[in-house]
Amino acid sequence: MEATTAWTLEKIKALYNQPLMDLVYEAARVHREHHDPNEVQISTLLSIKTGGCPEDCSYCPQAARYHTDIEKNDLLSVEQVRSAALGAQATGSSRLCMGAAWRNVKDDADFDHVLDLVKTVYDLNMEVCCTLGMLSENQAKKLANAGLYAYNHNLDSSEDFYKEIISTRGYEDRLKTLDNARKAKLTICSGGIIGMGESIEDRCQMLLTLASLKPQPESVPINALVAVEGTPLEEQKPVEIWEMVRMVATTRIVMPTTTVRLSAGRTEMSPEGQALCFLAGAGSIFAGAKLLTTPNPEEDEDNALFKALGLQPRAAYAKAENSQRPELAVNETAASEQWSRPGHKIEANIKYKELAKEKRQNLKDEQKA
Ligand code: SAM
Ligand code: DTB
Numbered sequence: 001m002e003a004t005t006a007w008t009l010e011k012i013k014a015l016y017n018q019p020l021m022d023l024v025y026e027a028a029r030v031h032r033e034h035h036d037p038n039e040v041q042i043s044t045l046l047s048i049k050t051g052g053c054p055e056d057c058s059y060c061p062q063a064a065r066y067h068t069d070i071e072k073n074d075l076l077s078v079e080q081v082r083s084a085a086l087g088a089q090a091t092g093s094s095r096l097c098m099g100a101a102w103r104n105v106k107d108d109a110d111f112d113h114v115l116d117l118v119k120t121v122y123d124l125n126m127e128v129c130c131t132l133g134m135l136s137e138n139q140a141k142k143l144a145n146a147g148l149y150a151y152n153h154n155l156d157s158s159e160d161f162y163k164e165i166i167s168t169r170g171y172e173d174r175l176k177t178l179d180n181a182r183k184a185k186l187t188i189c190s191g192g193i194i195g196m197g198e199s200i201e202d203r204c205q206m207l208l209t210l211a212s213l214k215p216q217p218e219s220v221p222i223n224a225l226v227a228v229e230g231t232p233l234e235e236q237k238p239v240e241i242w243e244m245v246r247m248v249a250t251t252r253i254v255m256p257t258t259t260v261r262l263s264a265g266r267t268e269m270s271p272e273g274q275a276l277c278f279l280a281g282a283g284s285i286f287a288g289a290k291l292l293t294t295p296n297p298e299e300d301e302d303n304a305l306f307k308a309l310g311l312q313p314r315a316a317y318a319k320a321e322n323s324q325r326p327e328l329a330v331n332e333t334a335a336s337e338q339w340s341r342p343g344h345k346i347e348a349n350i351k352y353k354e355l356a357k358e359k360r361q362n363l364k365d366e367q368k369a
């Protein structure tokens with residue numbers, strides 16, 4: 001099935017609800033048509049400004065109005081970010097996603113500082129992603145010029161259910177920000193959370209909205225709710241692995257070229273459960289012992305899993321041909337050859353980064369001309 005399929009809610013629900021083996025088989029087939037099934041993109045999250053957020057997202061430990069046990073932090077310095085990025089890169093991450101507990105981006109000194117942070121990570125030849133809340137087209141352009149590659153802004157659920165979990169902003173605001181990011185030619189990372197009490201229909205409706213974006217998002221994170229004490233959703237039961245597999249597989253089928261990211265909630269998943277998600281089309285994870293404020297599997301655990309499954313890390317910019325910035329793409333075959341020797345990933349990454357740097361320099365020169 002092509003990315004151009006006209007999906008409807010009924011079609012997506014039928015996919016989601018079919019016998020699991022049929023669903024996984026179909027998803028794995030689509031995955032192999034568009035992606036290397038033995039490759040995983042590793043992304044590291046870094047909270048650059050933690051806690052104290054004015055919004056009321058019911059799931060979020062960083063909302064100021066809930067009493068959660070998190071350590072609040074002002075914006076991290078350039079040096080703190082550079083050192084975190086280098087650490088992430090040395091362990092195989094090709095992307096750094098910087099998150100701020102903001103409702104929206106403001107045109108102030110803090111935003112100028114974030115632009116410096118983006119430049120810093122870009123100069124390390126990593127894909128740079130930010131998640132900073134709502135932003136204008138002009139702000140998106142400034143981020144793109146600083147070297148931002150992707151903007152993460154989740155729809156979280158269906159428009160109907162969204163009203164139940166957040167009252168301080170609307171679904172339209174989310175869509176508007178995605179549009180602003182698109183206008184700045186950023187790639188889009190947008191997905192959602194399951195396990196908040198939403199129905200299967202809500203999940204499928206969210207997938208329909210994402211799949212109807214033109215073009216579809218380059219990456220879609222699927223989070224399982226981390227029920228944090230002190231938030232209104234603290235009592236939610238953990239999501240069953242079968243729900244996660246169904247959500248990943250359905251996402252895979254309705255957005256065939258997208259990278260589906262297994263996001264929050266992996267600490268509750270067994271290695272076998274995660275393997276089933278990779279089979280069903282997940283092609284990326286967030287690595288590192290911490291997500292933004294909550295725990296994530298340790299690096300050793302993930303490495304053991306990748307080794308057991310024979311998964312290789314994906315190099316930075318290897319999927320740029322699927323994005324709005326095809327000029328950044330580096331030959332994928334060359335990339336996978338470089339990554340094909342286990343134990344040589346850092347050396348390979350250096351060679352690969354040289355290629356990517358050259359491409360980006362060309363792009364900058366073109367922009368100046
Ligand atoms: N403030 C910005 C925003 O809301 O867009 C960026 C940071 S916010 C923490 C990024 C995303 O993290 C949210 O959209 C949500 O999908 C996810 N998230 C937050 N808390 C979560 C939780 N407890 N469990 C799962 N996902 C969560
Ligand atoms: C996404 O979809 N999940 C990540 C990232 N995008 C920003 C965030 C997960 C946060 C989980 C709760 C926490 O650690 O605070």
Ligand code: SF4
Pocket residue numbers: 053054055056057060061062063100101102103133
């Ligand atoms: Fe703020 Fe983002 Fe958390 Fe909502 S999800 S409370 S906007 S940090």
